[in-house]
Amino acid sequence: MEHRLSLDLGERSYDIVIGASLLPRLGQLLQPLVQQQRVAIVTNTTVAPLYLERVTQSLQHVGISSLPIILTDGESFKNWHSLNQIFDTLIEQRFERSTVLITLGGGVIGDIGGFAAACFLRGIPFIQIPTTLLSQVDASVGGKTGINHPLGKNLIGAFYQPRLVVIDSDTLSTLPRRELLAGYAEIIKYGIIADASLFSLLEAHVEGLLRLDNPLLIDVIHRCCAIKAQVVAADERENGQRALLNLGHTFGHAIETLTHYESWLHGEAVAVGMIMAAELASALQICAAQDVTRIRTLIRRFGLPIVGPSNPTSSNVSIDAWMDAMSRDKKVEGGQFRFVLPQGIGKATIYRNPPVSMIAQAITSCSAKKA
């Protein structure tokens, strides 16, 4: 079973192929796109032992040799140093403008490998093979690439589209459970912002999805990618509608910043961020209280956190620290906070500068003492 989805971006258009057991067929899928007889594969120390050989063998079958570039796994390595490790190898191996770079891994690998492809010789073709649920439904669509800066997440990067995305649901079988759950946070997000029927489907099939039942899972991934593809096609550089995809992300990025990207997974932070956004929307009277409850309940049923980080010295992180962390977010414009807020299930909006007291209240309502 295989779905194919086209992302329409004019000369930057590309396909997303979604299915089971795609890695062994990778050579065939890639062959039309690879002009040279070698490719670089950017992956990490966790994914390489699991899938690198399957990928290189499949490429070898069609006569393409692979140069693996294996980065240390982890968000804390999404930095200039790892980026340079890729550049150094590409330069030493005399890779050229038409050499294809493949990213094999989760969001960090896709982001940093994609950014390396965007910058090396001012841009070489790249192909994305996302291996985590989060990256399959989120990072693989839309061309956001980049690295972190010590002062904030994804502050340095580029909009750069891959030539093809291959999503093999089989790779989820080896994904640690916590990361699988984090992926479902982004899936829930699509239901909230754009698709009430997807949200209902998730409510009806929590257990099946956690068991990775197919064709259910592939269908859900496909629906998420289709929503994102539609939004990105309409607004590639995030000037308008695309910002809705950031539901939960202003709060979520603050959680990641406050905890130094160490203890929270991105999806976990977004999960709590979405509840905070729903609480804020409810306080502003643009979202019904029962929808906040549905959101919180579904997040909890998927085994995701529903309260924010605690401070070791006091029960909670101070509101000042939250506001400071949020003010560094890319969604801040003209000094104004722009929050993406749900207007019920299936619809969201951008809200500028809600009262600070209400922001604080939304944070407090999801803080540890209430857990």
Next chain:
Amino acid sequence: MEHRLSLDLGERSYDIVIGASLLPRLGQLLQPLVQQQRVAIVTNTTVAPLYLERVTQSLQHVGISSLPIILTDGESFKNWHSLNQIFDTLIEQRFERSTVLITLGGGVIGDIGGFAAACFLRGIPFIQIPTTLLSQVDASVGGKTGINHPLGKNLIGAFYQPRLVVIDSDTLSTLPRRELLAGYAEIIKYGIIADASLFSLLEAHVEGLLRLDNPLLIDVIHRCCAIKAQVVAADERENGQRALLNLGHTFGHAIETLTHYESWLHGEAVAVGMIMAAELASALQICAAQDVTRIRTLIRRFGLPIVGPSNPTSSNVSIDAWMDAMSRDKKVEGGQFRFVLPQGIGKATIYRNPPVSMIAQAITSCSAKKA
């Protein structure tokens, strides 16, 4: 007197304004493009004392405050460290996606500042004020940005277009003579590849141009920018015709690499590179010998070098070292050398894999012993 030229790149289109005494009118020119009340100005330790105050005052008149970011002057500082200096300041000052970055300086400043604008928050608007002749006729048109890597020039970068380019010919009055001459190398290049009448105009007015006579000079700058704008509009990402602009650059970059970017200016290296390309074209019988002579003569009359670098231990750099340096060039494709070669005055072509013996002969014909 003021010329305005439009570079047609669809949604990435922008204007180039060329004239005398434009800096005092900068505020007016920029005002329609600046949404916020502050801008960042990336400049260097040489240009800042000369022109920064003129620029900041002009902006202040229209209510825009400036944050200067002053980098150390020099090609050897076109690296990740300087780039990070820009990022750090932008982040510390909480610059946002709509903040405008202005580059004030030569090619290095335009390249690194433009690349910073391309990557910061995945892209902020930037405005280029080139202050050297070379950057006015070359780097200011076409959106090539980037930094050097220890193993090669401009290996890391992006195609990223400015929103406006302001070329004030007054800034050339403070340009060191050697840099002025280097600029004329690129101007001669436009004559060779695309405009025989421009080449004749240069032959007729060497002295006037070296005196910076206007309106002659502004007219010449305008003609060069127009040629480049036309080429770039047809081929933004250098897949075809745009490569012709690299006449002299494969040899030239090798000269810069062999001398570690220390003793040769880019334009000087390109000047010798163009003669080498003409000699190679002559050996391949695609360019008449008298045209090689016209090219060499005009380059010499503009006070530019006509022989390549010597090696301190022997009379010349070895051909092996040349070939190695050239093989790292971005113009290499599928392991093949692609040389841009003149087919007389006013026309050039791309030639793949000329015999190594002829390449060596072209290099030798421009080497020190023949000076």
